[in-house]
Amino acid sequence: MAEIDTRTLDATGATLSYDIRPGEPTTAPLLLVGSPMDATGFTTLASHFTDRTVVTYDPRGVARSPRTDGAAETTPAEHADDLRRVIEALGTGPVDVFASSGGAVNALELVARHGDLVRTLVAHEPPVVGVLPDREPALAACVDVRETYLREGMGPAMAKFIVLTSRKGEVPADWADEPAPSPAAFGLPAEDDGSRDDALLGQNMRTCTGYVPDFEALRAAPARVVVAVGVESEGELAHRAGVEVAAALGSEPAVFPSHHGGFLGGEYGQQGAPTEFAKALREVLEG
Structure with missing residues (x-):
């Protein structure tokens, strides 16, 4: 794998750190997004996409991205603006995004506000509790x-x-x-x-789970939005929320291998099915 290029940029109330793994320049970069999971959680998944540039980052208030405003809570809108800054700093044009859990919530807000920055968003199990029947x-x-x-x-x-x-x-x-x-x-x-x-x-x-996506803006955005859920997590809160988000967008969720952390290959002591997960992600991105 190519040497990782680590960069920082200033955002409102935080300093953001992000990593670039260089790849084939003819393909749009792939941005891997978690929250509050930092860039290290995508080490295994990134290793399956050495043919394209992969970008990971630490969300504000996590690891190498310290908050500078002292705020006690962070909103999806703030996270989405951070993602906008990272994408614009790349200077490559629209990117593909795989976003998981709270990262998927923030990426939905990113597409609703700045859909022109994203080609395809794969939102994996966004825990938007506000869309659930319960x-x-x-x-x-x-x-x-x-x-x-x-x-x-x-x-x-x-x-x-x-x-x-x-x-x-x-x-x-x-x-x-x-x-x-x-x-x-x-x-x-x-x-x-x-x-x-x-x-x-x-x-x-509180802010992540209480978020309700702007479905009208998402449907109108130029980006393609695919909601994904894990086959093993059926019935769990984030899986159920993903199903509801997909339905609100007029689609069926893509069913990925393994569970909520199915892309993990031992990070944080958790094991998914990263090889199979990466294959499913590649197929969706190639659409």
Whole structure:
């Protein structure tokens, strides 16, 4: 693989770091987007696209992209503007985008606002809880996760997050009355270290899940939008949201191999089916 070219640029309230893996210049660059996952999460997936330029970045408030405004939360609109800046800094014209989880939420906002910057967006399992039939209890559960984080710290909040996002089926109205899961059951610390700067639980939890895409703008955009879901994650919150987003855009979701992190090849200790995932992604991009 070619040597990675790491660059930075200034954005409103943050300094952004992004990486360029040079490839064939006749093909549009492929931008891989996560949130709050940083560029390292796409190491394996990027290795399957050495024939084209691949760009990854660290979202604001994560890893090498520090916030400079001290804000406690980040909105999809801010993330979308960051993505706009990165794409424009490349100077290559429209790019293809694979975006997963919270990154897919931000990329949907990018296309709604700046559709001319994107050729094809593959939005993989965007957790836009506001489009679900059970939106009210699901959104309340997301808020509860964040409030648990602010009150008790990372371990108890992350345990709730794992239970919520891996639940099959609708979120019950009595979510808050269910016994709180033990952090130890997930190998998480129960003690509170006092920090409150976690990008997932603090900065993005409420704003990401509470986002509702501008479907009219997405349908009118020049970019092609393909929503993807994992075959193994059927019934889970992000999968269900992806199905609803696809329906609102008048399409069926593309079903990708593996689960919510199906592109991972050991990053963060998680294993998907990256070879099969990359093949499916390439087929969709070549459309």
